[in-house]
Amino acid sequence: MPVSQIPNNMADHIQAKLVTQDEKYKIADTMFELPGEVTVTELTNLVNKVLKEGVKDAIDDENEYQNMEFDFLVNGEFLRIPLNQYIENKGISTEKVVEIEYILKQESPKPEDQFTQDDWISSVQSTKEFILTGSYDCTVSIWNMDSSKPCIYGFGHTEPVKAVSWVNRVNNDKTAYLISSSQDQSAILWQWEKGEETIKPLFCCRGHSKSVDCVSVHPEMEAFATGSWDSSIKLWSTSPVPQDDSNEPEDFRKARNKKKRQRIEQRGVTRVPKSTLAGHREAVSSLVWLSSSDLCSVSWDHTINVWDINEGKEKLNLRGAKVFLACDYSFHSNLLATGSSDRHIRIWDPRGKDEIFSKGSLIKCNLTSHTGWITCVKWSPSNQYQLVSGSLDYTVKLWDIRSPQTPLFDVNAHQDKVMCLDWSNDDIIFSGGADKNLYKFRYNSVS
CATH class of the missing domain: 2.130.10.10 (YVTN repeat-like/Quinoprotein amine dehydrogenase)
Structure with missing residues (x-):
């Protein structure tokens, strides 16, 4: 099981699967072991890192991968606080893999x-x-x-x-x-x-x-x-x-x-x-x-x-x-x-x-x-x-x-x-x- 590259000084981890309906930004069907206090910013960095590694062999210096901004949903609701706080607030079991959906973050009107x-x-x-x-x-x-x-x-x-x-x-x-x-x-x-x-x-x-x-x-x-x-x-x-x-x-x-x-x-x-x-x-x-x-x-x-x-x-x-x-x-x-x-x-x-x-x-x-x-x-x-x-x-x-x-x-x-x-x-x-x-x-x- 791959371990995320997110810095972590905590003992607790959460097993998660990152999914999206947007084919352009889909990553391999892989589980990640995430630190409990992972934030939206850190999840965004993780998705961009995985996407960049996935296309590095298919791009050249003039067409480098551009980092994107993402939003994340758990059980159909946007994640706005650290993952472990959200899971605790919603009473979600950490014994199972938590599915996290990511979508492109929208620009303001x-x-x-x-x-x-x-x-x-x-x-x-x-x-x-x-x-x-x-x-x-x-x-x-x-x-x-x-x-x-x-x-x-x-x-x-x-x-x-x-x-x-x-x-x-x-x-x-x-x-x-x-x-x-x-x-x-x-x-x-x-x-x-x-x-x-x-x-x-x-x-x-x-x-x-x-x-x-x-x-x-x-x-x-x-x-x-x-x-x-x-x-x-x-x-x-x-x-x-x-x-x-x-x-x-x-x-x-x-x-x-x-x-x-x-x-x-x-x-x-x-x-x-x-x-x-x-x-x-x-x-x-x-x-x-x-x-x-x-x-x-x-x-x-x-x-x-x-x-x-x-x-x-x-x-x-x-x-x-x-x-x-x-x-x-x-x-x-x-x-x-x-x-x-x-x-x-x-x-x-x-x-x-x-x-x-x-x-x-x-x-x-x-x-x-x-x-x-x-x-x-x-x-x-x-x-x-x-x-x-x-x-x-x-x-x-x-x-x-x-x-x-x-x-x-x-x-x-x-x-x-x-x-x-x-x-x-x-x-x-x-x-x-x-x-x-x-x-x-x-x-x-x-x-």
Whole structure:
């Protein structure tokens, strides 16, 4: 059995096997006798030493092996302390060989661009080409990826815009549709012909009696949901044509005076909701679809609800200790992330039965580092382990759920509250806040 070259002044050793799924950095299937206090840095040196010895006969002076930085996982969790401490904390037997997986260490997100708006940036969602934002200046804006000012403005709301979402992504379509919601108690369905300098309001969705703070578009884009401070959730059609049962065209026909016609042209014809989901007792703060039939909502009433929209009723309910402010769902891992006023991010598996869910056994882990309320969370679109969070503490943190005690990176760019995040593109993260700035970060999210 080979003995590692790591200096050791301890009597205790741990037998370990180093494995990786990355063929480029795979080493021979060999066990190592490691000193108990071995650290991540020392393990990295060991892997590099073995890799270098393995390729020394195949390289020349101009192509010497370059040392790499690695992270190490034991039982699916990142190693952040000496190995013997971790093994003791987790109750792992040292009588068996400990398998240690190593992966390439990721580089921190790199700031790439800064966009500035006239007021707080409350919501953001991007495509490959464009960025959609909502602001407290009451506008909906579309930006090119490299533009310093919005290229398109939407004027229709009379109070701050709280949420925005693309209905269809404009990458391959000439016509795009998008949703915005506002403190003016409405949501607007907009149409944008790619290449034109304005967006057209098609329908003003009315039915809520208080601020509409969140929007989520159905996975098949046939409907969207809104959540409001009136504690209700409403479902709306995304169809660009009037619905037969809502008498939408009558608004315009009845608008005999010029001012009313202008108002309809600015905000769109009134559309009524398809249905209402009632059950929360306080403001609905965030929505996300779990499937084509299941919608998840979180609320200031300390609850998470999962709704069956076909039945129009609640399927699951969880009561927490504090206000829930944000949620997002990963279709890669089937896990739900929530952010709360207690400064914790919690990772849930919402697929269990109600009685199991209510006991809290479906909490997979807590991510703890923020010092302010968690305002937004977004999963990576391609990496099942990673997500990003924003907080009233002015910071953005990037997490890997295999390292729940410590974020991978702190991203300190904002000078005020972080209000929104987007991670729609694999390698780009956006954050917007009360400092009126939208930041773009480049990040390589390797699995």
